[in-house]
Amino acid sequence: MAASNADIAELFSRYADLLEIQGANPFRVRAYRNAARVVADSGRSMSDRMAAGEALDDLPGIGKDLAAKIGTIVRTGALPQLAELETRVPRALGELMNLPGLGPKRVKSLYRELGIRNREDLQRAIRSGALRSLHGFGPKTTARIAAAIERRAVAPQRYRLVDAEQAAAPLLACLGAMPGVETVEVAGSLRRRRDMVGDIDILVTARRGAPVTHAFTRHDAVASVLAVGATRASVQLHNGMQVDLRLVPAASHGAALHYFTGSKPHVVAVRGIAVAKGLKINEYGVYRGGRRIAGRTEDEVFAAVGLPFIPPELRENRGEIEAAADGRLPTLVELGDVRGDLHAHTVASDGHDSLQAMADAARALGYDYLAITDHSRRVRVAHGLDTRDLRAQFAEIDRLNAGFRGFRLLKSAEVDILGDGHLDLPDAVLSEMDVVVVAAHYQLGLPAGKQTARILRALDNRRVQILAHPTTRLVNQRPEFAAHMESIFAAAAERGVAMEINAQPDRLDLDDVHARAARAAGCKLVVSTDAHAAAGLANMRHGVDQARRAWLAASDVLNTLPLERLLRALRR
Template sequence: MAVHNGEIAAIFEEMADLLEIEGANPFRVRAYRFAARTIRDLPGEVAEMVARGEDLTSLPGIGDDLAGKILEIIRTGTVAALEAQRSKTPATLTELLRIPGLGPKRVQALVCALNLRGLSDLQQAALEGRIRTLPGFGEKTEQHILEALAARTGKESRMQLAVAMPSAEALVAYLNQCPGVGRVVVAGSYRRARETIGDLDILVTANTGRAITDRFIRYPEVREVLAHGETKASVRLQNHLQVDVRVVPDESYGAALLYFTGSKHHNVVLRQLAQERGFKLNEYGVFRGAVRVAGDTEESVYAAVGLPWIPPELRENRGEFDAAKAGRLPTLVELQDLVGDLHAHTTATDGRHGLKEMADAARRRGLRYLAITDHSRRLTMARGLNPARLSAQMDEIDRLNRDLTDIRLLKGIEVDILEDGSLDLPDDVLGRLDLVVGAVHSRFNLSKQKQTDRILKAMDHPHFSILAHPSGRLIGRREPYDVDMLRIIRKARERGCFLEVNAHPERLDLTDLHCQIAREEGVLLAVNSDAHSTGDLDDRRYGIGQARRGWLQKSDVLNTRSYAEVTRLLRRTMET
């Protein structure tokens, strides 16, 4: 059984949560969280490192104890320490931890104050208005808890795209080894770059299907076979992800790929367009009567209904049909269009690699500039920079730039936006930087009016360049704070500053809809990795997926521009 990095990281995160509830040593909790991020962000699989006999203690933050636990997880799929901790932790607490927005400290406070025995008790307390009376909670938090509980019972379980990706890629490689296989493609919401997916739909072309489905259900990570036939099979993997495989002939490939990619709403409109032309459209092709007139490619299906090919990321029935008919489909931005990254961290705060290492890693990925934006002093958990340490870092960047070739480092800061809208560092320090990335890291529970006013005031600051992760959400863990995003977008346009599409797979913030609105309002967006290690620079691919879902073209993205052009635009924000 192969164990992927995401599964190891999830085990360490759960350990950290349970230890924090118990009130364990904060350094021990932090060690597990740091290890989880290290493992999650590695470019290669830890299991492959073990197979090659590599020393796991060479990884940042991984000592002998954690290395031993990683080996145990790879061998058994779990670790005895976690099972022991689970047995010591009341089931109530474990259940509550799965509610987005309820971290260990809040869970502990709720259980102690309300004597909760489970989710039903939590829901009853929220309905009775008892949560809002507790210190640090309030009416808005209470409402978010109710909404999260409703979503938990009313929606299917979904997995982050980045967590599902290793499973998808490994399965594609596995199925490609089967004799007689033509093409193997992952369809569904995965192909549309949705931020979370419910399951994986894999399409395979072959003349006969039984050999494919037989091989598929023998995949080593299969936990349960749900269905098995000549051309279809469905399994559940060890990580609980459901995977469906469908085998189709070449002549149906395009129609099947379109059908299983979705979205459902897009497919409904497409079938209606086919009917208007006297065709029948299904996963086998486009038919006039019994005669197939298209279906071997997606392009042929769209052409049959009088449309150009529509990129998968746009297939949500949000205007793509009108744009296609009018010849106004955007030429979507691609990963190779990014020539720089405007949000990255180093060991000066909570990053895991130094300036030179980050610069070299960015250069190897074809980038021409990288902004170093470590945290400001308010973020004490990240050892944020005070004016003296930031000044020293600026001097170090200047020295390094004299020796660097093919890449430039920009001097920046991810400065905290304080509750009153002021910035966490003095103007004389901010004014020496190439860019200032503002971010909200506290007081997420302010009212919509106060939160919006707070951010608008920060954006009016004369040295403000980019608003980082604008909604503050963490997918599946923290709801976005309540803010008027249209006003934020229009302020960026008025002020001449920029918004970020944060590519970290837990953020993907802005949302696709807000990206689309920003594009329509003429606001440039920066697709940034928010890298805390060299490997994190590869997260830009998730940000590009989000940007494409938001209809962004190369011209809509700030960091597709040359170093000379981007520094000119950033200088303009610093001089406003």
């Protein structure tokens, strides 16, 4: 089975983690991390590129050596260099780096000084008090690590939305190409576009006799078959995900799609409405007595209980049913509403493409504008720009803009919020920018009161217009920092600072719950990609998904505005 982009990125990331713990050259570590990001952000699979005869070293940041390694992974599903490194550095040490407060230096210290090789060893060291003997592991750090281990022990395994998408894609393509198959659709949390997905649900309608479950259980992506019957099957994929397939008759397609899309509280609430009307509703249809009166489409199902169609992203029983009944459902923002992107990087800092390439990609998407937000000087690992560098970039932006019609590159930067809340660049440089984006990247373990005060002080600067990835969380890797987000939202609304929904698949920050709370507090919002390559601009759809889950209309998202109206709306 050809490895997916997610598989390749995961192997490169794991290799980079172990190299960093080992103390390898930082540039070598960074090369693998960048390669992981380029592959994960690619709009096409590496296997498809190889099958088309395309040179992988044409990808930004991918040289001949990395291209060869990608080819090896696609063909074999493994990275031999990683397997060799794991004989010297325990694989599980890389997983420890995902715990808060544990970077490569601390993990290396745990391994060398206490012999800790995995999470179980770390738990024993915490219980025995041995961890407290190491420099840098005080009571607060130890407690935070212990709490994170406990959370992960009880939480079910969940996967990033983009990883679930990539895992489902070959199965959907295979089923859709089968003779006799009429419809193939995902359901469950993947259809609701949740930021993390537990398993994948697939619904199929087909003509009688089509060998759907047979083909499904024998797909190359399947590692083991958990259950199989005439109309349903469950399998586990090589990446550990479970996929459940159900074959349903066309007359029940809409009812089954509604039922298996969920969420469970939403389905139960709709069922309650049906019961109150003297109806019975299940995955086979809507019934009055023994007669099925609806079920072929979801619109039929909703109409039978007196409701308009409710978009899948809203089906969490968070008031959508009451809003639908009262005619108050918003017209949700769509990808086509977006007029530009306000967070993107180039080779000047830690991106992989030039200003020209990023502009060309944005123009190809039909955008009116793209903000170039390379890192400021404090983020040294990302080659942050100082005042002289930025002014040189601004001059290059002016030169490029002179040749554009109907499109504009915006001068900006992702300006670091320092530990005391001051900004990493002087006001004189900020005043030369079209858009000022600020973000926190370090000192993320501050107590909630101090962290909140730090962010509020940054927002007090009247030049600040957008707070990027406001909670600093990384999906399945790092929880949001401790801060009073309601206070931050209130201050941002008062000061006119927009909150970002960061569409980068590792972030999706703000998440849907926070984004809805920000809107309720009166905040402006933007959806941006944080793209580090031209291909990364395509991640906008993931941010729009979260905006839709947050009940946002196009009017709630500033970068659905044309350029001049956007710039006016961003003014403090």
